[in-house]
Amino acid sequence: MSRVVLIILDGAGVGALPDAPTYGDEGSDTLGNLSRVIRLRLPNFQRLGLGNIEPLMGVLPASDPLCLPGRLAPLSVGKDSTVGHWEHMGLVTVHPFPTYPNGFPQEVIQDFQARIGREVLGNKPASGTAIIAELGEEHMTTGRPIVYTSADSVFQIAAHVEVAPLELLYSWCRIARDLLQGRHGVARVIARPFTGPVGAFVRTKDRRDFSLEPPRPLYLDALKEAGVPVLALGKVAEIFVQRGVKKQVRVASNAENLALIVDLLSGRPAGDSSASRFEDGLLLTNLVDFDMVWGHRNDVEGFARGLQAVDAALPRILAALRPGDHLLLTADHGVDPTTPSTDHSREYVPLLFHPRPAGAPAAVYEGRFSDTGATIYNLLTGDRPRLGGTVITDLKPERGWRRYTPVVHASESAEGRIPVRLGPEEAQGAGDWLTREVGEASDAAVILGSGLDLDPGFREEVLAEVPYRSIPWWPGGSVEGHAQMLRVVRRKGRRVALLHGRSHEYEGLDLGEVQLPVRAVAAWGCRKLVTTTASGAVAETLVPAEVVPIRWVLDMQYPGSGGKPVRLDGTGETLLSLLGHTGGVHASVGGPQYETPAELKVLRALGVDTVSMSPAAEVRAAHDEGMDLAVLAVVANTGDTTHAEVLAGSARAGKRLTELIEVVIAAWFPHDIS
Numbered sequence: 211m212s213r214v215v216l217i218i219l220d221g222a223g224v225g226a227l228p229d230a231p232t233y234g235d236e237g238s239d240t241l242g243n244l245s246r247v248i249r250l251r252l253p254n255f256q257r258l259g260l261g262n263i264e265p266l267m268g269v270l271p272a273s274d275p276l277c278l279p280g281r282l283a284p285l286s287v288g289k290d291s292t293v294g295h296w297e298h299m300g301l302v303t304v305h306p307f308p309t310y311p312n313g314f315p316q317e318v319i320q321d322f323q324a325r326i327g328r329e330v331l332g333n334k335p336a337s338g339t340a341i342i343a344e345l346g347e348e349h350m351t352t353g354r355p356i357v358y359t360s361a362d363s364v365f366q367i368a369a370h371v372e373v374a375p376l377e378l379l380y381s382w383c384r385i386a387r388d389l390l391q392g393r394h395g396v397a398r399v400i401a402r403p404f405t406g407p408v409g410a411f412v413r414t415k416d417r418r419d420f421s422l423e424p425p426r427p428l429y430l431d432a433l434k435e436a437g438v439p440v441l442a443l444g445k446v447a448e449i450f451v452q453r454g455v456k457k458q459v460r461v462a463s464n465a466e467n468l469a470l471i472v473d474l475l476s477g478r479p480a481g482d483s484s485a486s487r488f489e490d491g492l493l494l495t496n497l498v499d500f501d502m503v504w505g506h507r508n509d510v511e512g513f514a515r516g517l518q519a520v521d522a523a524l525p526r527i528l529a530a531l532r533p534g535d536h537l538l539l540t541a542d543h544g545v546d547p548t549t550p551s552t553d554h555s556r557e558y559v560p561l562l563f564h565p566r567p568a569g570a571p572a573a574v575y576e577g578r579f580s581d582t583g584a585t586i587y588n589l590l591t592g593d594r595p596r597l598g599g600t601v602i603t604d605l606k607p608e609r610g611w612r613r614y615t616p617v618v619h620a621s622e623s624a625e626g627r628i629p630v631r632l633g634p635e636e637a638q639g640a641g642d643w644l645t646r647e648v649g650e651a652s653d654a655a656v657i658l659g660s661g662l663d664l665d666p667g668f669r670e671e672v673l674a675e676v677p678y679r680s681i682p683w684w685p686g687g688s689v690e691g692h693a694q695m696l697r698v699v700r701r702k703g704r705r706v707a708l709l710h711g712r713s714h715e716y717e718g719l720d721l722g723e724v725q726l727p728v729r730a731v732a733a734w735g736c737r738k739l740v741t742t743t744a745s746g747a748v749a750e751t752l753v754p755a756e757v758v759p760i761r762w763v764l765d766m767q768y769p770g771s772g773g774k775p776v777r778l779d780g781t782g783e784t785l786l787s788l789l790g791h792t793g794g795v796h797a798s799v800g801g802p803q804y805e806t807p808a809e810l811k812v813l814r815a816l817g818v819d820t821v822s823m824s825p826a827a828e829v830r831a832a833h834d835e836g837m838d839l840a841v842l843a844v845v846a847n848t849g850d851t852t853h854a855e856v857l858a859g860s861a862r863a864g865k866r867l868t869e870l871i872e873v874v875i876a877a878w879f880p881h882d883i884s
Contacts (some may be wrong), residue, residue: 211487212532212535212536212538212589212590212712213488213489213490213492213493213531213532213534213535213536213538213857214491214492214493214495214535214538214586214589214590214682215297215471215475215492215493215495215527215531215536215537216299216492216494216537216538216540216582216586217471217496217497217536217537217539217540217716218295218495218496218497218540218541218542219497219500219520219529219540219541219560219698220291220496220497220498220499220500220501220502220505220541220542220545221240221500221501221541221542221543221544221545221554222240222241222517222543222544222593223238223239223240223241223244223503223524223541223543223544223545223546223555223557223558223559224239224240224263224264224281224289224501224557224558224559224560224771225238225239225242225264225539225558225756226238226239226240226544226555226556226557226558227284227514227556227557227558228306228604229854230555230556230557231557233289233556234311234551235289235360235544235551235555235556236501236548236555236630237481237549237680238544238546238549238551238555238556238557238597239264239544239546239557239713240505240544240545240546240547240555240557241260241264241266241560241646242265242266242878243262243488243514243546243548243549243679244266244510244514244517244546244547245267245268245269245816246264246361246548246679246686247510247548247679247686248510248511248514248677248756249267249268249718250266250267250268250269250517250518251268251518252268252269252517252518252521253521254515254521254522254524255278255520255521255524255676256269256272256450257272257273257275258271258272258275258276258277258279258539258562258564259271259272259277259278259279259404259562259566260279260523260560261288261806262279262280262574262638263279263560263561263574264281264514264682264728265636265639265682265683266275267453267683267686269687271301275564276440276528276559276564276566276567277562277563277564277565277566278562278563278564278566278567278575278577278602279536279560279561279562279659280560280561280562280563280574280575280602281558281559281560281561281574281575281576281577281578281609281612282540282559282560282577282578282579282581282582283558283577283578283579283609284295284297284559284578284579284648285302285305285578285579285580285598286303286307286579286659286815287303287304287306288303288306288341288363289362289543289544289554289555289557289742290307290362290363290397290543290554291397291398291449291501291543291554292307292397292398292421292422292449292668293307293397293497293542293543294541294542294543294559294579295446295449295450295542295877296424296428296450296589297539297573297578297579298448298542298579298580298582298583299401299427299428299429299430299476299580299582299583300427300428300429300432300580300583300584300597301424301425301426301427301468301593301597302598306363306524307360307363307395307396307397307422308363308393308394308395308396309359309361310335310359311335311358311361312334312335312818313334313537314333314357314359314365315394315396316519318335318389318390318394318453318714319357320384320686321389322357322386322389322873323581324348324387325385325387326355326382327357328352328354329352330347330354330356330357330457331345331348331352331354331357332356332357332358333354333357334358334581335358335359335360335361336358336360336367336504337360337506337507337552337564338366338402338413338777339369339413341356341358341505342356342368342402342404342411343740346370346408346411347408348371349368349369349373349410349588350370350372350373350408350619353374354368354378355367355368355374355382356368356369356402359396360506360553360769360882361551361554362397362398362553362554363396363397363398364387364397364398364399364400365379365390365396365398365399365400366399366400366402366458367379367382367386367399367401367402367404368404368405368413368819369382369402369404370400370403370405371403371404371405372405372413374403374613376401376403376416376875378723379401379403380401381417382401382692383400383418383420384420385772386399387399387420387422388632391422395422395449395637395752396422396784397421397422398420398421399419399420400417400418400419400420400447400864401416401417401418401419401420402417403416403417404653406822407732408645409720415462415463417445417502418445418448419445419448419449419450420448421448421449421450422451423451424451424453428450428454428583428597429452429454429550429584429587429595429596429631430450430453430454430455431453431454431585431797432454432587432591432596432597432760433491433492433518433586433587433591434453434454434456435591436593437508437534438490438491438492438590438591439456439457439490439491439492440454440455440457440474440491440492440493440494441455441456441457441458441474441492441493441494442457442493442494442584443458443459443461443467443470443471443493443494443495443496444459444460444461444467444495444497444498444608444845445496445498446494446495447494449496452577452747452750457496457884461495463499464497464498464499464500464519464520467495467497467521467529468497468519468520468523469523469742470550471493471495471527472523472526472527472530473491474487474488474493475488475492475493475527475530475535476530477532482680483660484582484867488813490558492550492586492590495514497520498544499516500513500516500545501554501846503755503762503770504516504547504549504851505546505552505554506545506552506553507547507550507552507778508548508552508840509660510547510548513547513556514809517584523635527633532566532569533705534588535580536563536565537562537563537564538560538561538562538563538564538582538585538716539560539561539584540559540560540561540562540584541560542559542649543556543557543559544556544557544559544828547565548679548776555854559579561575561577561581561582561602561702563575563585563602564795566612567602567605568807569602570606571605571611571680573611573612573613574612574622575605575607575611575721576608576610576611576612577600577602577605577607577608577610578598578599578600578609579599579608579610579710580597580599580850581599581600581601581602581607581608582599582602583595583596583597583599584597584600584601584602584603585599585600585601585603588601588602588603600760603767605649610704613745618843628840631712631870631877632722632723633722634724634727634729635724635880636682636683637683637725637726637729637732637733638659638733639682639683640681640682640683640684640726640730640733640734641731641732641733641734641735641745642728642733643681643682644681644730644734645732645734645735647676647680648658648674648676648696648698648713649673649674649698650705650735651705651736651738652698652705652707652731652733652734652736652878653705653706653733653738653865653878654675654704654705654706654707654739654740654875654878655706655707655708655731655736655738655739655740656706656707656708656709656729656730656739656740656741656742656871657709657712657728657739657741657742657828658708658709658710658742658827659689659692659711659712659742659743659822659824659844659860660689660692660743660744660746660846660856660857660860661691661793661856661857661858661859661860661861662693662742662744662844662860662863662864662867663710663864664708664864664867664868664871665860665864665865665868667868668701668868668871668872669697669699669701669708670699671696671700671701672699673700673705674696674697675695675697675698675699675701675805675847676695676696676697677694677695677696678694678695678696678711680725681696681730683730684726684727684730685713685719685724685726685727686713687711687712687713687714687717689714689717689802690857691711691744691856691857691860692711692713693710693711694711694712695709695711696708696709696710696735697710697712701875702876704879706875707731707736708722708872709727709731710726711829712727712824712825713799713823714802714823714824715800715801715823715827716769716800716802716823718803721768721827723751724827724828725827725828725830725831726833727828728828728835728837729831729834732831732836732837734834736837737836737837738833738837738838738839738875739828739838739839739840740840740841740842740875741824741825741828741829741832741839741840741841741842741873742841742842742843742844742854742867743796743820743822743824743825743841743842743843743844743855743857744820744844744846744860745758745796745820745822745824745843745844745845745846745854746804746805746810746820746821746845746846747819747820747847747848748797748810748818748819748821748850749794749814749818749819749820749843750814752819752820752845752848753845753848754845754846754847754848754863755844755859755862755866756822756844756845756866757785757842757844757863757867757870758791758794758796758819758841758842758843758844758845759780759781759785759789759792759793759794759840759841759842759843759844759867759870760780760781760794760795760796760819760820760826760841760842760843761778761779761781761786761792761793761794761795762777762778762779762780762793762825763777763778763795763796763797763798763825763829763841764776764777764778764793764795764797764798764816764818764832765797765798765826765829766797766798766799766800767779767799767800767823767826767827768826768827773842774829775797776826778830778833779796779829779837779839779843780793780796780828780829780839780840780844780881781793782838782839782840784877785874785877788873788874789870789873789874790818794819794843795816795817795818796818796820796821796822796841796843797813797816797817797818797820797821797822797825798821798822798826798827798829799821799823799824800820800823801823802823805821819843820843822843825841829841838878840868842871844859844860845859845862845866846858846860846863847859860880864883
């Protein structure tokens with residue numbers, strides 16, 4: 211008998227399931243959306259292969275991942291923790307657990323009140339912290355427990371430890387659990403003790419779940435019958451009503467949980483010398499803080515810090531594994547903290563299976579939740595699965611394989627090779643997504659820089675609107691004045707994609723990431739690009755709100771191999787003549803600081819007319835993709851400035867910018883009828 215460790219990252223979903231819209235979860239993607247809001251740095255998860263499962267900003271696909279990366283889908287209905295955990299252990303939930311968006315019916319509440327000998331407060335859906343703030347003082351005065359629910363199938367009872375000691379609170383929960391059966395059989399009754407003075411209540415770590423009895427056998431039952439010990443950490447044993455669990459050790463937080471995993475794998479006891487050791491069998495745990503502490507509170511920063519803490523613990527966990535041991539990391543549902551909802555989301559869950567089986571292809575395993583239980587049973591008993599699921603090491607996933615392409619790219623140019631993290635495969639993937647989700651490619655694309663927009667008449671007919679964060683691999687910047695939105699409009703019979711905002715090198719992105727939007731729209735099928743930039747005036751004759759067609763872009767952000775600026779073609783001569791301009795010279799520099807008077811003097815000596823922190827990367831990409839190109843620099847400021855002044859200057863140029871873009875598009879499509 212070897213050892214298997216199953217760690218469930220509670221709520222760490224990896225993208226909406228096809229039926230997510232029926233649950234109100236369209237667009238949910240816990241880890242993907244999180245990575246677009248906060249740039250993740252998870253080097254150990256990256257080595258394991260987390261970035262191979264779905265596009266994650268900052269977590270790249272590994273060319274040779276240590277784990278078999280996978281994505282699991284449920285057969286069960288619902289998105290409750292109980293549903294997810296049960297299916298991981300081979301039990302599919304066919305009928306959804308009841309939920310109570312308007313509170314529990316009076317017959318349930320009256321029966322509960324009669325059994326505990328007192329009335330209750332609340333009886334409505336609520337946030338746990340909000341409802342104790344609202345009703346905690348009345349609870350302490352009257353002694354009436356606070357009953358509430360959520361979008362999940364839960365009956366929660368909150369009580370102050372000085373009003374209802376833990377054993378009394380737990381006894382109320384047992385009464386509720388006995389009462390809530392049949393058509394009112396909620397998945398969990400949860401004890402929610404809290405402490406502290408009025409106005410400063412805090413929940414304690416003594417939460418306890420009283421779950422519905424699983425109605426059919428679990429792989430945990432099968433392991434017990436086979437004599438395989440199961441050691442459970444935290445609340446996870448309660449979800450299974452301790453079925454098949456030989457020993458349970460309580461933990462107060464993710465941090466305590468992770469430390470205990472390392473100790474147990476290293477041969478140290480759990481806590482004192484009389485506590486459990488983990489010599490063989492299954493170590494089963496759930497890192498509940500992702501869901502309970504951060505997910506339900508839409509705390510994106512906390513969720514990201516939690517991932518970083520697990521990432522930091524992974525080397526110690528891997529080092530403590532013995533030959534023959536296996537590690538599985540997965541989740542039970544999503545709980546996307548970037549969406550307005552504070553509830554669970556209907557998502558795929560990740561799978562990282564260590565060690566990666568010999569002969570595993572360079573692809574993502576596409577399986578079912580119950581594959582985890584089937585695999586654990588097979589590894590620890592040597593027998594074929596007795597319940598549902600596929601053994602992962604058979605390398606025959608029920609839903610097939612999904613290819614991934616390791617990211618090892620470099621931008622090729624005459625000036626040398628510039629390493630990038632995103633390349634042709636990611637651009638093609640984003641382009642394919644646009645085709646699938648947005649429709650036919652636009653005839654032209656326009657990138658709008660800081661604070662820049664076109665006259666409302668240009669976008670009277672809007673065909674589609676997509677946030678950048680929804681597009682795979684598409685970087686989302688955070689600079690004010692960049693809406694981070696792709697809008698497709700119809701203008702004079704032509705489809706035009708308006709890219710409202712861009713990302714910048716100084717936001718921590720490399721060349722490939724800044725170029726990705728241009729390469730993606732090219733892969734989509736768009737062959738013409740107008741890129742605009744809110745600029746500072748270098749030539750002393752320029753005034754704010756003037757729009758300068760750019761003939762040459764002096765690339766001072768990504769210079770050649772000799773460190774010298776590279777001159778890039780901007781707007782072509784034919785377009786320049788139609789625009790009535792000989793063409794200016796634009797300097798594309800790093801940031802985010804603005805130019806000093808001394809720097810402006812140097813730029814004038816180089817013959818530069820305008821300067822900004824873009825668009826050299828986009829121009830490079832357009833050249834590589836063979837796109838027709840026009841570069842328009844909007845003079846937003848002269849001399850010393852602030853970002854607020856730049857945005858104000860950009861706003862004044864809308865009418866003139868719209869006129870010039872109309873001329874450019876008309877020149878590209880001369881036979882269109884206005």
